[in-house]
Amino acid sequence: MKKVAVIGIGQSLRGDDAAGLEAVRRWQEKFPETANRLEVQVEACELPGLALIDLLNDIDAAILVDAVQSTGNPGTIHRLDESDLASFGSGSRSAHGWGVAETLHMRNQLTDAEVNIRIIGIEAEQMELGALLSKPVEDAMPDLCDVIENEVHALL
Numbered sequence: 709m710k711k712v713a714v715i716g717i718g719q720s721l722r723g724d725d726a727a728g729l730e731a732v733r734r735w736q737e738k739f740p741e742t743a744n745r746l747e748v749q750v751e752a753c754e755l756p757g758l759a760l761i762d763l764l765n766d767i768d769a770a771i772l773v774d775a776v777q778s779t780g781n782p783g784t785i786h787r788l789d790e791s792d793l794a795s796f797g798s799g800s801r802s803a804h805g806w807g808v809a810e811t812l813h814m815r816n817q818l819t820d821a822e823v824n825i826r827i828i829g830i831e832a833e834q835m836e837l838g839a840l841l842s843k844p845v846e847d848a849m850p851d852l853c854d855v856i857e858n859e860v861h862a863l864l
Contacts, residue, residue: 709747710768712748712768712863713763713767713770713771714748714751714771715732715753715770716729716751717773718754719835720754723834723837723838723839723840724832724833724835726775727773727775727830727841727845727852728772728773728774728775729752730841730849731849731852731853731856732750732752732773735853735857736750738850739853739856742860742861745864748860748864764825768824769824769825770825771860772826773827774828774830775831775832777832781831782844783831783847783848784831785848785851787859826859828856830852831845
C-alpha cells in the first residue's frame with residue numbers, strides 16, 4: 709500500500725507563517741474521507757529541521773504545505789517540486805531557522821530512500837509575531853485546501 713504524508717509546516721504564532729499548518733488542518737475538516745484514509749498520514753511540523761526528516765521515513769510520497777515569500781502577490785498558491793527549492797537555499801529568509809530546502813538537502817545526503825516530494829507554497833504577506841493570517845492568505849485557504857486534495861489524489 710502506498711503511503712502519502714501531508715505535512716503542514718510553519719509557526720503558529722507568526723502571522724502568515726502559520727498558513728501551512730492552518731491549511732492542512734482545514735483540509736482535514738473539508739475532506740475527512742481523504743484525510744482519514746489508511747494510506748494518508750497527516751502531520752504538523754512547527755520546525756522543519758530534523759523533525760521533518762523523521763516524518764519522511766517509511767513513506768512513498770509527501771506533500772509539504774508552507775508559506776513562502778517571493779515576488780508573487782500575497783495569497784498566490786505555488787506548486788513546487790524538490791528541484792525548485794534550490795532557489796530557496798540558505799541565503800533566503802526562513803522563520804523556521806533551518807529551512808525546508810536545507811532539510812531536504814540534508815535528507816538526500818543521509819539516505820537514498822526515494823520519496824516523491826511535492827511542495828505547495830502560499831505567498832505570505834507578513835510573518836509578524838502574534839499576528840493572524842493576512843486577508844489575502846485567509847481568502848486563499850479554500851483554494852489551497854482544494855490544491856492539497858488534488859495533490860493527494862494524484863499521489864495515491
